[in-house]
Amino acid sequence: MDRRIEKSRQAIMDAFTKLMLEKDFEKITINEIAELANVNRGTVYSHYVDIFDLLNQCIENHLNKLFENCQPRGSDNSISGKDSLCKTFTYLEQNAFFYSKMLMSKSITAFRNRLHALMVKSVEEQLDMNGINTDVNREIMVQYFASATIGVIEWWITNSMPYSSEYMAEQLLSLMERYQNVTDPLTRS
Amino acid sequence: MDRRIEKSRQAIMDAFTKLMLEKDFEKITINEIAELANVNRGTVYSHYVDIFDLLNQCIENHLNKLFENCQPRGSDNSISGKDSLCKTFTYLEQNAFFYSKMLMSKSITAFRNRLHALMVKSVEEQLDMNGINTDVNREIMVQYFASATIGVIEWWITNSMPYSSEYMAEQLLSLMERYQNVTDPLTRS
DNA sequence: TCACATATGTTGATTAATGAACAAAATCGA
DNA sequence: TCGATTTTGTTCATTAATCAACATATGTGA
Numbered sequence: 001m002d003r004r005i006e007k008s009r010q011a012i013m014d015a016f017t018k019l020m021l022e023k024d025f026e027k028i029t030i031n032e033i034a035e036l037a038n039v040n041r042g043t044v045y046s047h048y049v050d051i052f053d054l055l056n057q058c059i060e061n062h063l064n065k066l067f068e069n070c071q072p073r074g075s076d077n078s079i080s081g082k083d084s085l086c087k088t089f090t091y092l093e094q095n096a097f098f099y100s101k102m103l104m105s106k107s108i109t110a111f112r113n114r115l116h117a118l119m120v121k122s123v124e125e126q127l128d129m130n131g132i133n134t135d136v137n138r139e140i141m142v143q144y145f146a147s148a149t150i151g152v153i154e155w156w157i158t159n160s161m162p163y164s165s166e167y168m169a170e171q172l173l174s175l176m177e178r179y180q181n182v183t184d185p186l187t188r189s
Numbered sequence: 190m191d192r193r194i195e196k197s198r199q200a201i202m203d204a205f206t207k208l209m210l211e212k213d214f215e216k217i218t219i220n221e222i223a224e225l226a227n228v229n230r231g232t233v234y235s236h237y238v239d240i241f242d243l244l245n246q247c248i249e250n251h252l253n254k255l256f257e258n259c260q261p262r263g264s265d266n267s268i269s270g271k272d273s274l275c276k277t278f279t280y281l282e283q284n285a286f287f288y289s290k291m292l293m294s295k296s297i298t299a300f301r302n303r304l305h306a307l308m309v310k311s312v313e314e315q316l317d318m319n320g321i322n323t324d325v326n327r328e329i330m331v332q333y334f335a336s337a338t339i340g341v342i343e344w345w346i347t348n349s350m351p352y353s354s355e356y357m358a359e360q361l362l363s364l365m366e367r368y369q370n371v372t373d374p375l376t377r378s
Numbered sequence: 379t380c381a382c383a384t385a386t387g388t389t390g391a392t393t394a395a396t397g398a399a400c401a402a403a404a405t406c407g408a
Numbered sequence: 409t410c411g412a413t414t415t416t417g418t419t420c421a422t423t424a425a426t427c428a429a430c431a432t433a434t435g436t437g438a
Contacts, residue, residue: 002396003227004424029385038192040426045387191426193394218415229396234417 005047011037012044016058021097025055025107059111062098063118066091082173089165092157099157119146145176194236200226201233205247210286214244214296248300251287252307255280271362278354281346288346308335334365 015037019028030051034041048054070088092099102111123145127138152172156163163171204226208217219240223230237243259277281288291300312334316327341361345352352360 002424003229004395007227008425030387031385038196040192041386042388042427043425046424050387191394193425197395219417220415230416231397231418232395235394239417 008037008039008043009047011039012047012054013058013061016054017062017098020058021101025105055108056110056114059102059114062095062102063114066095067118067122082169085173086166086169089156089168092153093161093165096157096161103154103158116146116150119150122146123149148175197226197228197232198236200228201236201243202247202250205243206251206287209247210290214294244297245299245303248291248303251284251291252303255284256307256311271358274362275355275358278345278357281342282350282354285346285350292343292347305335305339308339311335312338337364 012033015033016028019032019036028051030041030044033051033054034044037044044054048057066088069091070084102108105111120142123142127142149172152168156168201222204222205217208221208225217240219230219233222240222243223233226233233243237246255277258280259273291297294300309331312331316331338361341357345357
């Protein structure tokens, strides 16, 4: 692809993310973004229909990074459970500022919704892979694990990460292991 | 000016400077520069005729920064003598890696030549401003001060800056003050 | 409430950057 | 030495980015 496109998108996204960290979403203008990205205002419009589109794509990018970054490395999924979960929390820790902003912002429900949707999908895939059979309704179980995981993450982030990522990984894992082989809901196939 | 031009020039210059620091000038290719700058090879040729042109403009940029950075701030030139000279050495210290490379490179005489030329010009301007009248030949005096200053700088840089920039400024100033009011040869009007 | 400023989208002409292709020169390795 | 590879410099059609100029909408302070 034409490298100009990549450069422009990157510059705009970086500028937007930077502005998100230092002010409320409602206060951010396209003018500001274009100025900070050192890009013509028209270029912003050529890539994103409006600022909400920009927000959604920004959320998408970050969440994709989160889920991608936390894939188990090794071919054996059994051992990588704790490792990948630990990596997940470490990644969250490194980007805590961003996720904290996103989770605490009242106006941005899009982020929570998208995170929840991705988590649900991830849990479903995990269940399919490990083939768990219980008498609990599958749909409910998915919601249960997804919400539980997100709840722990949200609490951890918004409370300034009071425990280490490794400790969090251990705790969450032991909670999940009580339900057999559901290891890392963040892991997608 | 079209901001695309500025961006491309900056990216190319940054890439070239970076490569200069980590390998010999002779080993640097246009391909490398374009790749590191993330720019089409043709773009490099549209801004610079060849790699020597690129080198010269790079030298010019850095030396301009050096001389600009060392202008006396205050309106009264009398006090600013030591301050600006100290700033000069501090600036050199911060960019020591680059200047050391440039001064030590056997193949690049262009840098030394250009530095010498700018220094001569600067000393001449200083002499004109302070209106020194001695029986010493003006031309010879200019060469004397220029070479003396460059010699000190070169020794300081290539010997890993054994003294602080403030100490260097003091010493050089006291040497120059023996010839009346010639303060900071690096200062241009 | 009403100017006044700022932000939002849109349009169109212009321009710089792009990728691909090319021939020629230089470099390298065997 | 010779063949293969890389680099160099150039050309050209295509395309994304630019700037300027709009009209409209949205605040914001007096």
